[in-house]
Amino acid sequence: MPEGVVLGWRQYRLERRMFWRNPSAAFFNFVLPLLFLAGAGAILSGSQRDLDKLVPSIAAMAVMATTFTALAYNVVFLRERGVLKRIRGAPLPSGSYFGGVAANAVTNAVLQIAIVILAGRTLFGLDWPLHWAELLVFVIVGVIAFAALGVAFAHLIPNFESTAAYVNLVFLPVVAVSFYVFDSSSAPGFLRTIAEALPLKPLIDGLSGAMVTGSDLGNHLDALAVIALWGLFGIFFAVRGYSWEQTRT
């Protein structure tokens, strides 16, 4: 195997180990969305329509939390601690490093989706996803887009103490407007326009099609295009603004 791949694999394994050793990160990544799903599901359990809306919404939120939120936190923390600078000085190809880090985020996203699907099935009696390929496409594109946006967003965060404020300033409104517009057919037009232009609502649409309604990929190409555009935007700024060390405090 090429050496860069071996080193990327080692980096991935290290990232996994570090992830599990940080109980609060593991909690936020797995338990919180699950609690959210269980709690909201218990309230809505009388209505199959609501449950059908809830499960893909939580799945999409989980993708955003494990990639956008987790990477923004991680990059700011490692940058502030000087870990990124140390890695930059080591003979580790950038591709191996970012490959390992991205694969770690992908693993978390995939585990999350699996948990949400299993929970939906066991707790609420939902069916298995109808279109696995469509599910896979949306998860992959969504993960890449949100991961890139998380790294790009980290450049705007001056220090680790303010990370929660910055991240939630984006995360909470995006989740709120996307959930609302996805759930309500009577949402005001301007909110609908905003939600459709942001990457989360299109991801919920795609996951909903794959997991619940059976509406196939061909019906969600515009949604996929919106996520992909955000992905390109994210990748551009993630690479361009990337800083290996703390320059502001």
Next chain:
Amino acid sequence: MSHAGPAIEATALSKRYGDYVALRGIDIRVERGEVFGLLGPNGAGKTTAVEILEGYRERSGGEVSVLGFDPAERSIELRRRIGIVLQSGGIYSHITPREALRHWAAMYPHPRDVEEVIALAGLEDRADARARTLSGGQLRRLDFALALVGDPELIFLDEPTTGFDPEARRAAWETIRSLRELGKTIVLTTHYLDEAQALADRVAIIKDGRILAIGPPRELGPGAAHYRVAYRDGDGALVERETDDPTALLHELTTEALARGERVQELSVGRPTLEDVYLELTADA
């Protein structure tokens, strides 16, 4: 692959950040196997210079060769052959020293034995502790260990003993001396004069982005040829005289004193220390 020239050669190296000039054209040549010290006050340009050599920053002008490579190209091959102890290099909170060293060792073609490096760094008792539970001094020793685990030819040490207690400092000095004995080339930045004097074969004193003096610590500076002879004269006043020929001066002083049947009180003969030179050179005009 191996190249016969000096370990480092930099000519007219300059660095600007916008209007601010951090390095105003410095020349450095570090021979293989040498311990080279960069000494200067904070903000002098030491770290900027070293970070250009390490490949962290791009120079604004001048030529640089590190082990025959241009560090700005950031080749993996060069990074395999250098070790870096950063002033501000951190580590994952939940990694143990043994895991970190194994992880880093795997990046190098011919790493040192991890257990041996743990012992060298004095981390045997803490090898399986989480990094977040290590003391500042232990983390610094882990820094050292991580820089050495790849068995590099050239090692950059940026303020390696800042924050060490005297005992840890001595131990670090011993480690640096043992690396020198192994034939490693070491570039050391420090603001401790005794550290430069104790370890460096040659020292460059740097201030405001310029090299003010360069040479072996003992021969450094404008007063290098001078001896300083101090004594108390017949009136009890302390006299200090500089001379290139202390033998003649001492002969003169002692002859006079003996002729008067007196002693030369509080007689001392000294050479300017690195500290004298440093203070003289870096004093604001």
